[in-house]
Amino acid sequence: MPASLSLRLHPQPLSVVRLADDEPPPAWAFAGRGIAAAVRRDGELGVVCATARVPDGVAREDGWVALEVEGPLDFSLTGILLAIAEPLAQAGIPIYALSTYDTDVVLIRDAAQDEAVASLERAGHRVSRVA
DSSP: OOOOOEEEEEEEEEEEEEEOSSOOOGGGGSSSSSSEEEEETTTTEEEEEEESOOOSSSEEEEEEEEEEOOOOOOOTTSHHHHHHHHHHTTTOOOOEEESSSSSSEEEGGGGGGHHHHHHHHHTOOEEEOOO
């Protein structure tokens, strides 16, 4: 497990959205910059995107922000998510994990930002806030 990670806290409000599994990834989720992702499995299409982009009437869970591991990360590294999840779990902070080709992103509840940063810093990680 890595001794110390550098993370960036993105304050943009994010939502986790559930769509039907036969729907295409929605263009509205990816309109503009910022964190956005789509994952399909049998039974649903899960989308993460800026809260402001989600249309009314869509099944969603609001109130998330993103912690991004500074990358790029080598695919051979192990324990990256554990190094983040463990101190947050000990603090009682739920996460929603995503990965891109270059790095990992962990969503935390907006209301838990300060406690999450403090927990991660106590675990030896560095957290900067993106303006």
